[in-house]
Amino acid sequence: MFRKQSQSKGRTLRPSQQRRDWRVGPFSFKRFMTLMQREWRLFTSNQVAMLIFIGAPVAYALIIGLVYKGAALRDLPVAVVDLDNTPLSNKLIDALDANQYIRVARVMPAADNPRSLMVDDRMAAVITIPDRFEADIQQKRHPEVNVDVDGANMLTANYASTGIQTTLAVMNAGMEIEGLKKKGTPAAIAAEQFESFKITINRYYNPSSNYLLFLFPGMLGTIMQQVFLIVLALSFAREYEDGTFRDLVRYTRRPLNLLFAKTVPYFLIGIAIWFPLINIFFPAFHLQMPANQWLFYLVSVLFLSAVTFMGVAVSIMMKNQLKATEVLMVIATPSFIISGQTWPLEYMPKGVQMLSNTIPLTHYLQAFRAMTTYGATAVELKPQITALLILNGVFLLMAWGALRYKIKRAHII
Structure with missing residues (x-):
């Protein structure tokens, strides 16, 4: 009996007798459809992805159409x-x-x-x-x-x-x-x-119609805002995914302490990037620097802090990094179009103007242009500075409230 077993083990099966591996077998339409159905279920189970994939093109088309509805500037x-x-x-x-x-x-x-x-x-x-x-x-x-x-x-x-x-x-x-x-x-x-x-x-104020002077500050500010939002989207959302949120709260149960501990490093890195970026590239491309450097630093700090609190507020509210990033990109993508940098804000519909005023980039670009082209003073920039201070307060309050709720829900407090 043992001999028969050994012989059967050592016998080589003919190819026709071997069991085919279905993963490398011939194309099967049924398996293909099964995989497609599986992917569809995964996609429909992600509500944020569905909203972005289907709703974002419609929303962006609507926003762009409303912004440029007039086709030409009049009056x-x-x-x-x-x-x-x-x-x-x-x-x-x-x-x-x-x-x-x-x-x-x-x-x-x-x-x-x-x-x-x-x-x-x-x-x-x-x-x-x-x-x-x-x-x-x-x-x-x-x-x-x-x-x-x-x-x-x-x-x-x-x-x-x-x-x-x-x-x-x-x-x-x-x-x-x-x-x-x-x-x-x-x-x-x-x-x-x-x-x-x-x-x-x-x-x-740009007598030579320098297109770089017209566009460069706006694009640079938009990129900086998007980079900030992407990085900050990962701050608290990653803690949820990795299961380290409870460990984080053991250091302190005060929401403000946690909030500033998580955001100050990113804020300082942003300042270390933004200020040298302006001071290097503006002279390199022969662009006019803001006349009042200290006023420029003040407005930039308010802009970066508002973007920081905005990003971290969304990160706290979302369950994972992917959803936080998706939501922030939906907010950030149309921000340049509706900022008033190219098409004047006052010629947009009231609803678009209201949306634009909730985004820090709008007020920062207005202040930046006024400083570089008109040499505006702090008094002349009072509307933009006030708006940035309000946005800082609103986003900070949102982040604090959301974090406090998350801590209570985790039964830490």
């Missing part, structure tokens, strides 16, 4: 300094106000510093009609209309320039042609001589 506010105050200058002002791209928001008899209207009153441009404008035209002296355009936002500057130049050119031609026709000049000849007044356009 950009401009100021007119009318030093002449005659029927002809009033006619010119009415023509400017009728243009689709601009609206005359203010008319003043004089202005000591027209450029200050761009900074303080957020005018897209300032048109100055000179003294004796009507009289000089009648006497063929060709007076000069001066146009100062705010070039900080290239998009608004281009629309404002187009609207102003078109209106002034039409008025210029119309005045000259009508004057020549009254003198008996044939219409064809009159149409060739159509300059009643000169037009001078000056661009300030």
Whole structure:
């Protein structure tokens, strides 16, 4: 019997008698469908993944469509300094106000510093009609209309320039042609001589229309916010996954102590990265640095702390790292589009504006542009500083409340 067993063990089976391994066998449609069904069950069991995969494209398409719904900027506010105050200058002002791209928001008899209207009153441009404008035209002296355009936002500057130049050119031609026709000049000849007044356009705050200056700060700030949110998404969520949350709380039962102990290292690393990044790359690319360095540091600290508390609040609320990262990326992805860095925030729907104001990046980029292009002071940046302080408080309170709840739920307190 033992011999038979040994013989059977040592006997080599023919290939047809060997059992085939189904994993390396021929293609089976049934097995393929089974695997697909398994993957579908895994996907549908992850609610966050389903929300992002299905809801995010719809939500982003809706947001982008609402942001750029107007297709073109209209009714950009401009100021007119009318030093002449005659029927002809009033006619010119009415023509400017009728243009689709601009609206005359203010008319003043004089202005000591027209450029200050761009900074303080957020005018897209300032048109100055000179003294004796009507009289000089009648006497063929060709007076000069001066146009100062705010070039900080290239998009608004281009629309404002187009609207102003078109209106002034039409008025210029119309005045000259009508004057020549009254003198008996044939219409064809009159149409060739159509300059009643000169037009001078000056661009300030990025006069060369440097696209790098326009885009670089916004993209850099967006990347910094996303990096912060990704890293901080892992802070508390990893403790839950690894089962070390109870061990963490044994060090202290105070939520604020835990909160700052977990966030301060990331915050300090962020400062150590962000400040040298600006101080190295801005001069390297010949970009204007903020005039007030200490104000820049203050606003940057408020921005980084707000992003830190925002990220850690979501990390505390989510059960694992993947979900925390997914939620924060949903928040961060459209932040640049709705920040107002390219398309002006005031031309977006109210709902989008409200959403934008809850994201730290919006207020930081507004402050950053004001510091680099206008040389804004702390008083002028009060709205942005106040907004960042409020967001810091709100996100800190959310993180503290969520962490306190998690500790109580774990029966630690």
